[in-house]
Amino acid sequence: MSSEATEERVLEAIAARRELVNDALDDDVPMGSPERLYEATRYLLKAGGKRLRPTVSLLTAEALADVEPLSADYRAFPALDGTEIDVMSAATSIEVIQSFTLIHDDIMDDDDLRRGVPAVHKEYDTETAILAGDTLYAKAFELLSETGADPANGLEAVRRLATTCTQICEGQALDIEFERRTEVLPEEYLEMIELKTAVLYGTATATAATLMGADDDVVEALYRYGIDSGRAFQIQDDVLDLTVSSEQLGKQRGSDLVENKETLITLHARQQGVDVDGLVETDDVDDVSEAEIEAAVERLEAAGSIEYAEQKAEELTARAKEHLDVLPDNEARDLLADIADYLITRGY
Amino acid sequence: MSSEATEERVLEAIAARRELVNDALDDDVPMGSPERLYEATRYLLKAGGKRLRPTVSLLTAEALADVEPLSADYRAFPALDGTEIDVMSAATSIEVIQSFTLIHDDIMDDDDLRRGVPAVHKEYDTETAILAGDTLYAKAFELLSETGADPANGLEAVRRLATTCTQICEGQALDIEFERRTEVLPEEYLEMIELKTAVLYGTATATAATLMGADDDVVEALYRYGIDSGRAFQIQDDVLDLTVSSEQLGKQRGSDLVENKETLITLHARQQGVDVDGLVETDDVDDVSEAEIEAAVERLEAAGSIEYAEQKAEELTARAKEHLDVLPDNEARDLLADIADYLITRGY
Numbered sequence: 251m252s253s254e255a256t257e258e259r260v261l262e263a264i265a266a267r268r269e270l271v272n273d274a275l276d277d278d279v280p281m282g283s284p285e286r287l288y289e290a291t292r293y294l295l296k297a298g299g300k301r302l303r304p305t306v307s308l309l310t311a312e313a314l315a316d317v318e319p320l321s322a323d324y325r326a327f328p329a330l331d332g333t334e335i336d337v338m339s340a341a342t343s344i345e346v347i348q349s350f351t352l353i354h355d356d357i358m359d360d361d362d363l364r365r366g367v368p369a370v371h372k373e374y375d376t377e378t379a380i381l382a383g384d385t386l387y388a389k390a391f392e393l394l395s396e397t398g399a400d401p402a403n404g405l406e407a408v409r410r411l412a413t414t415c416t417q418i419c420e421g422q423a424l425d426i427e428f429e430r431r432t433e434v435l436p437e438e439y440l441e442m443i444e445l446k447t448a449v450l451y452g453t454a455t456a457t458a459a460t461l462m463g464a465d466d467d468v469v470e471a472l473y474r475y476g477i478d479s480g481r482a483f484q485i486q487d488d489v490l491d492l493t494v495s496s497e498q499l500g501k502q503r504g505s506d507l508v509e510n511k512e513t514l515i516t517l518h519a520r521q522q523g524v525d526v527d528g529l530v531e532t533d534d535v536d537d538v539s540e541a542e543i544e545a546a547v548e549r550l551e552a553a554g555s556i557e558y559a560e561q562k563a564e565e566l567t568a569r570a571k572e573h574l575d576v577l578p579d580n581e582a583r584d585l586l587a588d589i590a591d592y593l594i595t596r597g598y
Numbered sequence: 599m600s601s602e603a604t605e606e607r608v609l610e611a612i613a614a615r616r617e618l619v620n621d622a623l624d625d626d627v628p629m630g631s632p633e634r635l636y637e638a639t640r641y642l643l644k645a646g647g648k649r650l651r652p653t654v655s656l657l658t659a660e661a662l663a664d665v666e667p668l669s670a671d672y673r674a675f676p677a678l679d680g681t682e683i684d685v686m687s688a689a690t691s692i693e694v695i696q697s698f699t700l701i702h703d704d705i706m707d708d709d710d711l712r713r714g715v716p717a718v719h720k721e722y723d724t725e726t727a728i729l730a731g732d733t734l735y736a737k738a739f740e741l742l743s744e745t746g747a748d749p750a751n752g753l754e755a756v757r758r759l760a761t762t763c764t765q766i767c768e769g770q771a772l773d774i775e776f777e778r779r780t781e782v783l784p785e786e787y788l789e790m791i792e793l794k795t796a797v798l799y800g801t802a803t804a805t806a807a808t809l810m811g812a813d814d815d816v817v818e819a820l821y822r823y824g825i826d827s828g829r830a831f832q833i834q835d836d837v838l839d840l841t842v843s844s845e846q847l848g849k850q851r852g853s854d855l856v857e858n859k860e861t862l863i864t865l866h867a868r869q870q871g872v873d874v875d876g877l878v879e880t881d882d883v884d885d886v887s888e889a890e891i892e893a894a895v896e897r898l899e900a901a902g903s904i905e906y907a908e909q910k911a912e913e914l915t916a917r918a919k920e921h922l923d924v925l926p927d928n929e930a931r932d933l934l935a936d937i938a939d940y941l942i943t944r945g946y
Contacts, residue, residue, distance in 0.1 A: 284771045284772055286771070286775070287768065354728055357728060358725040358728060376705075377774055378774075381706070381767050381770060381771050384702060384731075384735070385767040387732070387763070388760045388763035388764040388767065389760070389764065391739055391756060391757075391760040392757060392761060392764070395756045395757040396757065401752070401753045402749040404749070404753045405743050405752045405753050405756070408743045408753070409739075409743040409744065412736045412737070412739040412740035412743060413736070413740060415732070415735070415736035415739075416733055416737065416740070419729050419736065420632060420635065420733075422729060423632045423634070423635040426726075427632055427634070
C-alpha cells in the first residue's frame with residue numbers, strides 16, 4: 251500500500267460493508283426458541299468483529315459484476331447470467347461459520363474472553379455453547395442454500411463450504427496436537443494456519459465467485475487470493491504481537507511468548523538455534539515486564555526471525571494480488587488488492 | 599404387525615441394508631489426517647447401531663422407483679427422471695448426522711457409554727470429541743452435495759438437512775431446559791422428542807424422495823411418515839424401559855425413573871396426581887431393587903400412564919402408515935409400513 255490515503259480508502263470500504271453485514275446478520279440469524287439457545291447463538295455475532303471475510307465476498311461479487319462499489323443491492327445482486335442472487339447471504343454464511351468455529355475453539359482452549367466480552371461458554375455454559383455453535387453451523391448451510399443462484403452453483407458452493415469446514419477442524423486438531431509435540435516444522439505450522447484460518451478466506455471469495463457464475467479457473471484464482479492473503483494475515487498477527495505496544499494491541503505485547511504459543515517466528519528462531527523456551531521466564535501475562543519482552547524481541551530480531559516472518563507475509567501478499575488478474579480492472583478489484591496490502595501493513 | 603413371520607421379514611430387511619450401509623460408511627467417512635481426529639470421527643460409527651434411518655432412506659427410494667428391493671445398485675440408483683443417483687450417500691449422510699449429534703450430546707450429558715463402548719469424549723478427550731462431531735457435520739453436507747441428483751433437488755435436500763440440524767439443536771436445548779424446570783407439559787415433551795429425534799427420521803425419508811425427484815406432496819407425506827413413526831419409536835423406548843426385563847434391555851429396567859428422566863409416561867402420571875418423584879427413592883441404578891421398580895411400574899399402570907403412552911405410539915404409527923399411500927403399491931412400501939409397526943412392537 252503506497253499511502254495513508256489508500257489505507258483510509260480501505261478502512262472506509264471495510265467500514266461501509268461491515269455496517270451492512272451487521273444488519274444482514276441480525277436478519278439472517280434471527281431470534282428463535284428456546285430463547286437461551288438463540289441468545290447464545292447471536293451473542294458473539296453481536297459482540298462485533300471486523301467482518302473481513304464477508305467484505306471480501308461482497309467485493310469479489312462487485313469486481314466480477316463490474317459494478318460501481320456499493321451501487322447494487324447485495325440481496326438482489328446481478329449475477330453473470332443476468333439473474334439476481336442474494337450475495338449477502340453468501341457473505342453472512344461465511345461470518346456465521348467463523349463465529350461457530352470461534353465458539354467451539356474457545357471451549358476447547360478454555361479461553362475466557364473473545365472480542366472483549368466473555369466467551370460464550372463463560373457467559374452461558376459449555377452445553378449451550380456447543381449447541382450455539384452447532385446451530386450456527388446449520389444456519390450457514392441454510393443461508394448458502396437459499397441465495398437464489400443457479401442450483402448447480404449453489405450446490406457447488408455448499409460442497410466447498412463443507413470441505414472447508416472439514417479443513418478448519420483438521421487445522422484446529424493440528425493446533426492442539428502441536429501444543430503437545432516437542433518439535434513442529436515451519437512448513438507444518440504454515441499448513442496448520444492454512445487449514446485453520448486461510449481456507450475460510452479462500453472460501454469467502456470462491457463462494458461469491460461460484461454463485462455469481464464465474465468460470466472454474468476464475469473461482470480457483472480467487473480462492474488462491476483468499477488463501478494467500480489469509481495466511482499473510484495470520485503471520486502478520488504473530489508479528490504484531492511482538493512489534494506493537496501493549497497499548498495499541500489492547501493486550502500484553504509478547505503474550506504469545508509468555509504463553510509459549512508457537513508461531514512462524516519462534517519456529518524459525520528454533521531452527522537458528524535460539525533457546526525459545528528460555529526467552530521469557532515469566533509464564534503469566536499479568537506479571538511479565540516490558541524489559542523482559544524487549545530483550546526477547548531483540549533476540550528474535552538478531553536471529554532474523556521477525557524479518558523472516560515479515561518477508562513470508564510479503565511474499566504471500568504479492569502472490570495473492572497476482573491472482574486478482576482474472577478480474578476486470580475496476581475499483582472493487584483495486585480494493586481487494588489494497589485489502590491484501592492492508593492485512594500486512596495494519597498496525598493492530 | 600400380524601405375525602412373527604412379518605417381524606422376521608422386517609429384521610431381515612433391516613439387517614441386509616445395515617450391512618451395505620456399514621460398508622458404505624467405511625468408504626464415505628474415510629481415514630484422514632490428523633489421524634487421531636479421524637479415528638475419533640470413525641469410532642462411534644464403527645461401534646455399531648441399527649442403521650434404521652439409512653434403511654428407511656433406501657426403502658423410500660426403492661418404493662418410489664418401484665423396483666424389487668435390493669435389486670438396484672444404491673450408488674447408481676434409478677431416479678424418477680431416468681438419471682442415476684447415489685442414494686446411498688444420502689442414506690449415509692443421515693447416519694453421519696445422527697452420529698455427530700450423539701457425540702455432542704454425550705459431552706453435554708457427560709454420558710460415559712454409548713453403544714456399549716466408551717463415549718468419544720471418554721475414549722479420546724472433550725476437545726477431540728467436539729472436533730470429531732464438527733467433522734462429521736461437514737461430512738454429511740459434503741455427501742449430500744455429491745449424490746449426482748438434479749442440482750435443484752440436491753440443494754433442496756441440503757436446505758432440509760440444515761433446517762433439521764437446527765431443529766435437533768433446539769430439541770436438545772429443550773431437553774436440557776426441561777431438566778432444570780419444575781413443570782413440563784406432555785405436549786411440550788412431545789414437541790421436544792419431535793425436534794430431538796423424529797425430524798431426522800422424517801429427513802431420512804424426505805431427502806431420499808427429494809433426490810429421487812418426487813413431487814412436493816409426496817415428499818411431504820413421506821416426511822410425515824418419518825416424523826410420526828420416529829415419535830412413536832421414542833415413546834416406545836420409554837415404555838420398554840419400564841416393561842421389559844433388565845436382561846432383555848441390556849441395562850437396568852426402570853433406569854429412567856431412577857435417573858429422574860421425564861418421559862411421556864411420567865408426565866401423564868403427574869397429571870393424574872401420582873407423586874412421580876417419590877416412586878423410586880434410590881437414585882443409583884446399581885443400587886435399585888427389582889421390587890422397588892416393580893412397585894413403581896404398578897403405580898404407573900394403575901394411573902393408566904403406560905397404556906396412555908402405548909396408545910399414543912399406536913396412534914402415531916397408524917397415522918405414519920397412512921402417509922405411505924402416496925407410494926406405489928409394492929414390497930418396499932409394505933416394508934416401510936411393517937417397520938413402523940416393528941418400531942412399537944419390538945421387545946427391546
